Amino acid sequence: MAExxxxxxxxxxxxxxxxxxxxxVLWGNLxxxxxxxxxxxxxxxxxxxxxxxxxxxxxxxxxxxxQLRQHDQFRTLRRALDDFRPDLxxxxxxxxxxxxxxxxxxxxxxxxxxxxxVQPWNLWTFFRDxxxxxxxxxxxTLAGHPQAAATIAKHLGSVxxxxxxxxxxxxxxxxxxxxxxxxxxxxxxxxxxxxxxxxLGIDPFRFGRVRDEEGLSPxxxxxxxxxxxxxxxxxxxxxxxxxxxxxxxxxxxxxxGDWSHANDAGKAQGRIHPDIEADHALFEQxxxxxxxxxxxxxxxxxxxxxxxxxxxIPTVLAGAMSEIGAGAPRHADFQPTWVCNDDFVTTLxxxx
Numbered sequence: 236m237a238e239x240x241x242x243x244x245x246x247x248x249x250x251x252x253x254x255x256x257x258x259x260v261l262w263g264n265l266x267x268x269x270x271x272x273x274x275x276x277x278x279x280x281x282x283x284x285x286x287x288x289x290x291x292x293x294x295x296x297x298x299x300x301x302q303l304r305q306h307d308q309f310r311t312l313r314r315a316l317d318d319f320r321p322d323l324x325x326x327x328x329x330x331x332x333x334x335x336x337x338x339x340x341x342x343x344x345x346x347x348x349x350x351x352x353v354q355p356w357n358l359w360t361f362f363r364d365x366x367x368x369x370x371x372x373x374x375x376t377l378a379g380h381p382q383a384a385a386t387i388a389k390h391l392g393s394v395x396x397x398x399x400x401x402x403x404x405x406x407x408x409x410x411x412x413x414x415x416x417x418x419x420x421x422x423x424x425x426x427x428x429x430x431x432x433x434x435l436g437i438d439p440f441r442f443g444r445v446r447d448e449e450g451l452s453p454x455x456x457x458x459x460x461x462x463x464x465x466x467x468x469x470x471x472x473x474x475x476x477x478x479x480x481x482x483x484x485x486x487x488x489x490x491x492g493d494w495s496h497a498n499d500a501g502k503a504q505g506r507i508h509p510d511i512e513a514d515h516a517l518f519e520q521x522x523x524x525x526x527x528x529x530x531x532x533x534x535x536x537x538x539x540x541x542x543x544x545x546x547x548i549p550t551v552l553a554g555a556m557s558e559i560g561a562g563a564p565r566h567a568d569f570q571p572t573w574v575c576n577d578d579f580v581t582t583l584x585x586x587x
Contacts, residue, residue, distance in 0.1 A: 240586040241488050241584040245305055245577070246492050249298075250302055250366075252364060256298075262293065275507050312420075323433055325486055325487070326489045327492075329545050333412065341399040343437045345399070346404060348381065354375070357371035377418060387433075437468075442460060466531075476488075476556075496542055506542055509573075514580075521553075524561075526556070564582045567581070
């Protein structure tokens with residue numbers, strides 16, 4: 236019987252770049268965004284805590300401090316993984332307009348490759364000043380786990396939720412940048428990538444929406460191309476755990492993602508920072524092990540109002556943890572940010 240460890244890790248891409256890049260999304264909007272909403276470009280209109288983080292150095296010190304705190308969280312997770320010795324990491328991650336685009340965008344998909352080549356040390360090819368001073372053009376091979384992919388796919392098909400299988404990724408960089416971030420963050424000091432990674436991509440936006448630094452295009456709930464509902468995401472996690480339970484593997488199920496994002500709601504909202512209050516309220520439920528209420532509590536309207544669409548990824552993990560009886564996590568850390576676009580949540584459950 237499998238033993239399963241659940242955890243969450245930030246996928247914020249600039250955490251593996253030089254600290255000067257941490258407030259880049261905000262800088263970009265001040266430089267070329269919010270043209271039709273001039274008050275957003277004036278720090279005098281920002282909340283006092285955001286102005287404090289922005290400071291006299293345009294967020295550099297605050298961003299650097301957030302980055303170092305997250306690096307410590309990565310090391311906490313790495314120690315737990317070393318103790319657990321997983322046979323594979325099931326890496327659930329957000330992907331939008333990267334692996335799939337246009338009308339073929341699936342709600343979610345499962346990579347079935349045996350190995351894949353990626354470039355972890357640059358971001359979108361033009362951010363090249365990485366934290367480690369690695370050669371930004373160096374390729375790394377990440378092993379996959381086709382046997383576990385087949386096991387999961389077979390079970391999910393038997394319960395009517397067969398995944399889109401991706402034997403060869405169409406992504407020009409191999410995998411979405413959020414998946415690569417999760418891989419790097421969980422092996423931050425060694426960067427050996429010895430544990431096979433089974434990527435499971437999720438598009439949390441859909442509805443034909445386009446996303447950029449300012450936010451999302453308008454939401455049309457009447458469209459017939461929605462993302463997973465919170466209930467579907469939770470049920471997916473339940474069935475993934477059921478698929479893995481009879482297997483011989485030690486599996487770490489990873490939700491690589493952040494919670495609210497300043498640019499995870501319609502641009503008309505004029506959102507300039509994450510919804511810290513809404514994230515904190517859900518985090519209190521999360522750290523107490525009350526995530527089983529999320530499928531009934533959350534909906535698309537909530538996600539849009541609070542810029543929390545990416546909570547679909549930890550909701551899948553919530554389903555898996557409920558199925559194995561994980562209860563409250565043994566480690567849960569909430570790190571809000573005002574100038575770094577995302578709120579970071581790090582979680583570690585007891586293996587079951």
